[in-house]
Amino acid sequence: MAEQKVEAVERALALLDCFNDGSAMLSLAQLAERTGMYRSTILRLAGSLQRNGYLTRDTDGQFRLGATLWRLGSLYERSFKLADYVRPVLADVAQMTEETAVYYIREGDRRICLYRHESSQSIRHHQEEGVALPLDRGAGGHVLTAFTTGTGEFYEGIRKAGYYISMGERDPQTTAVAVPVYGIGSEFAGALGAVGAKSRMDHARAEEIKDVLLERAATLSATLGGKIQPREAGIQVP
Numbered sequence: 737m738a739e740q741k742v743e744a745v746e747r748a749l750a751l752l753d754c755f756n757d758g759s760a761m762l763s764l765a766q767l768a769e770r771t772g773m774y775r776s777t778i779l780r781l782a783g784s785l786q787r788n789g790y791l792t793r794d795t796d797g798q799f800r801l802g803a804t805l806w807r808l809g810s811l812y813e814r815s816f817k818l819a820d821y822v823r824p825v826l827a828d829v830a831q832m833t834e835e836t837a838v839y840y841i842r843e844g845d846r847r848i849c850l851y852r853h854e855s856s857q858s859i860r861h862h863q864e865e866g867v868a869l870p871l872d873r874g875a876g877g878h879v880l881t882a883f884t885t886g887t888g889e890f891y892e893g894i895r896k897a898g899y900y901i902s903m904g905e906r907d908p909q910t911t912a913v914a915v916p917v918y919g920i921g922s923e924f925a926g927a928l929g930a931v932g933a934k935s936r937m938d939h940a941r942a943e944e945i946k947d948v949l950l951e952r953a954a955t956l957s958a959t960l961g962g963k964i965q966p967r968e969a970g971i972q973v974p
Contacts (some may be wrong), residue, residue: 742920747773748781752790752801756846756868761798818878818960819851825928825956826853827973835932835946840876840914841925842884843868843912847877855932875914879927883916901942906935913938920961 754762767782770774789804823841829837830853839851846868867966871877879885882894895898897955899915906912914929930945937945940954 737937744781747771747777748790751778751785752780752805754802758864758867761794761800763798775880782842782913795936817898821956821959822851824851825952826851829853829928829930829948829952830855832948833930833932835930835937835945838876838929838931839917840869840880840927840929842871842880845871847874847880850926869906869919873902875900875902875931877906877911879916879929880904883924883927901939901946901947903939903942909934911942913946913949915940915946915953917953918957918960925957925960929958 742788748918750771750773754767761802764775764778767773767778768815773781777858782791782793784800786793789802789807792802794799794800801877814906826839837853838853839848840847841850842848847870849865849867849869852865869877871881871889878891878894878900882891886894886970890903899913902914904910910931911934912929912931917925917928919925928949930949
């Protein structure tokens with residue numbers, strides 16, 4: 737059966753997707769550049785989104801996400817309850833590693849930083865919860881790809897290793913480690929990771945953090961109804 741869609745709805749959602757990079761506000765020109773739509777089309781769609789609380793427009797003409805999205809997000813989070821299980825694990829990882837702990841999920845061709853717990857270090861990695869990042873680089877992105885649609889020797893290596901270390905791959909100044917988390921029926925659920933300054937998180941330290949992540953991922957997976965066994969082998973990108 738052919739996929740059904742409503743073009744106007746698709747375009748309206750495309751406007752909201754423009755904020756996936758964490759932008760707090762965007763101008764009409766920026767929305768036009770990111771969507772390829774005419775400004776007149778954007779204004780018509782934005783009008784409907786504004787009336788329903790999905791967008792707001794400041795007096796200077798800048799667009800922001802509206803309160804309706806926050807309300808729906810809060811309802812989703814309360815109904816899903818994943819945070820109740822993930823956040824304590826992130827806090828534990830951050831305390832044990834002294835680095836920022838993160839939990840990513842895959843959404844289409846992007847990875848979403850669903851939850852994070854900041855490091856106590858004065859110099860630390862920073863990004864907002866909910867920000868969308870690429871799948872093709874970074875520890876979290878590669879783990880999400882490897883355990884969903886990734887094919888070939890590279891991703892097969894990650895699946896066999898059970899983790900991935902990235903040193904300066906997405907950001908030259910940071911090192912990241914990520915491992916898979918499983919849910920009900922041992923289905924892949926997301927990636928648990930730690931991110932820190934490359935200057936103090938060398939490969940040896942990343943290997944130590946990997947062990948912490950594997951242990952905590954096993955606990956989280958068991959809690960969510962899955963199963964994961966820590967592995968010793970691994971691959972690393974210089």
